[in-house]
Amino acid sequence: MRNLSEKETGSSQALEQFANSLGWFSIALGLAEVFAPRALAKFIGVKEQPILLPALGLREITSGVGILTQGGPAGWLWSRVAGDAIDLGLLATAYMSDACEDEDRIEAAAAAVAGVTAADLVCAVMLSRAEGNRGKQISQTITVGRTPEELYGFWRRLDNLPRIMRYLESVRPIGDNRSHWIARGPAGADVEWDAEITDDLPNELIAWRSLPGADVENSGQVHFQRAPGGRGTIVRVEMEYRPPAGGLGAMVAKLFGRAPEQEIQIDLYRFKQIMETGQVTTTEGQPAGRPTSTSPMYDGGTTRG
């Protein structure tokens, strides 16, 4: 899992550079359209377009800034592809109308736009594929005042996990390093999958991965590292899951909450509470001057389901 993500990081950097250079190109062209429409019109062989060219320029600048500054540049790249199509259409219209000043120049401009369109299209497709593939990655860490041996021992008994992960109904070992997981979905609908342990270094690391056919492809690992100064153990959890498309995907998103990072953090707090105090701290079931003792608005950390 680690090697894979390193490789992915390398290629995604190259892709990002590719996208960024298209973004800068967009801004440069846009500035020319806005501030030098007359010279540009002459260059591409059309009559002066004092309104149209600056308008197109603003579109270019918007796409460029979007690519460079916003997360998830794929959408902005697709906006460039759409813009390219408009530009080609406008050039074709100009070629056949009386806006045409110099046919050779318009042909050259059209060829240049077509080349850029190809680059935009390739980049947009690659980015979209990368964004679609990248499942959600979460990592959290906590220090627990127990030895790695004690913590590993608890975690390795996978049927303990529902005590700390509140979205899990049960985890049942089914032999051969495999286990059957049932998660509680909203409105009583359960999500189930089989998983296998892919790496198991006693007192150090446990890694798992869902088996093919799982509703929610997921993998994760928990790492136990002795903290300096005899101050217990640093526990680091990394999880990756890829929600399926459609309704089930939305359900899974709800399962992990809007802030999956925080969900995992709260799970780790429960893990720490059990290991250090022997119980999960709760307020569920205490009295209040309202029908329920806890407040769903605030007590996300205490209530199950």
Added chain:
Amino acid sequence: MKANCWYDKHDMRVEEVPDPKVLDPRDAIIKITSTAICGSDLHIYNGFIPTMEKGDIVGHEFMGEVVEVGANVKNLSVGDRVVVPFPISCGNCFFCQRGLFSCCENSNPNAAMAEQMYGHAPCGIFGYSHMLGGFAGGQAEYARVPFADVGPIKIESNLTDDQVLFLSDIFPTGYMAAENCGIQPGDTIAVWGCGPVGLFAINSAYLLGAERVIAIDRFPERLRMASDKAKAETINYEEKDVFDTLKEMTGGRGPDACIDAVGMEGHAHGAVHVYDRVKQAMMSETGRPIALREAIIACRKGGTVSVPGVYGGILDKIPFGAVVNKALTIKSGQTHVQRYMRPLLERIQRGDIDPSYIITHHMPLDQAPEGYRIFCEKEDECIKVVLKP
């Protein structure tokens, strides 16, 4: 049972609610015999504490008799008379083991919420908002006490409730404020605010060896109590300029340490007060740190500013240049009550101090809302209200 519940700003109601149950093996249930309204409860009453929910049972200063214990509570038995500390602390974590009980890592089930505000979460506290755990409080007939094997202290002598009740919060809070001053023989300590915590800070400063304590307030009855009962010299800030007077009283040098026992709802004169009121109302600062500003400016070079007063969020116009250029130390924290209960109980038993002197009002629990009102308005020279369920 009956319990005092928060519903809105200035809207407390004593309601019939279900009795608490043991929920965890380390819980105990206490039948409450005495419970007090804390100055910090007034911040809830005045609507300054976020993440309160309608119907929350409030109150964090209480004592009573153990009526039920969970399976893992071995140190308490049914019938024991106990005082309960306001911080809920597990006793097992990194912080509890270092005596930093109010920094407990395991007792606040809503830690993630507090982290968004503070970076890290404080411990759970009885009856003090969901960000601090959402625990039901002790202004009630019964209370569930989590980690009862760590917090409550048994009272085996025949001291009255009034004499030991304040071990739950304000006596240790005043004491820790004085301890944080690192008092040396000959020191002069200035204390802003002569409410219960300020009064106990004055007492504690003397217990820890201060030579002079100067107390600052504007209510004549509180200044009178500070001078008559706690032996402090006093400044009424409505009559005299605090900085000039302190400088004059300390030969120009300033107090060796300053204690802000006022917190987020401080008062001042004129433009500065209006400025803070407006900013607080617009939520662009969450406290009016008038006492803190004055304490920083008045403190002698190399001195300590100790802050037991409660602040919840963002403050404005703190003269931090003075902190740096006068080499000041600032110390604060929710009180690590468990650390102080036993030694302070011994002080009470020895007769070094009788904390009951601050009580001005005894009322039945039913009248809790009225108790809040008169305490908030400082009506009837109210300094401390003790409720009897």
